[in-house]
Amino acid sequence: MTGDPATNYYLAQAMKPLANPDAQTLRVVKLANTLSNLCSGASLDKKALYAYMTETRFADIKGNAYNEAAFLADSAFRYFDYRSLAHLCAGGAYLFGPKGHLAPGLLKAGRSKPKMSYDSQNPFIPLPPLARKS
Structure with a gap:
């Protein structure tokens, strides 16, 4: 597993922007939060996250x-499994590190592993859906 999208399919998929810019913003926030929670040693930089959310006008999505x-x-994240997580943990610094290509500085990379x-019986990792607003 590498931090290069040319050899890491899951990293390349994460780099592809969604057609809807609001959905792209939500996906980036969810991905950074997921990696900070599920990757060993990784942590979310809350100041950088707030700056990203301000820059992308997150609060205006209503x-x-x-x-x-x-x-x-x-x-x-519909088919998110252990393999996806392992590859994204390996590429977390590429996506969100100080020189991150998706959103710089959001994640302080850890040991690049889940x-x-x-679990061979159940490799899928259920992620909670984003809260819907009424």
């Missing part, structure tokens, strides 16, 4: 536009 964007962002061990 109502029906938010619900649609949340659905699209969650769809990117916190949990592989």
Whole structure:
């Protein structure tokens, strides 16, 4: 597993922007949060996250536009499994490190491996959906 999208399919998929810019913003926030929680030693830089959310006008995504964007962002994680996590942990610094290509500085990279061990009986990792606004 590498931190190069040319050899890491999952990293390349994470780099592809979604057609909806609001969904892209939500997906980046969810991915950074997921990696900080599930990758060994990784931590989220809350100041950088706040700056990213301000820059992308996260607070302006409201109502029906938010619900649609949340659905699209969650769809990117529909088949999230241990293999995806392991490859994304390996590429976390590439995506979110100080010179990150997706959102610089959001993540302080750890040891580039998942916190949990592989379960061959159930490799899928259920992620909570983004909250919908009414």
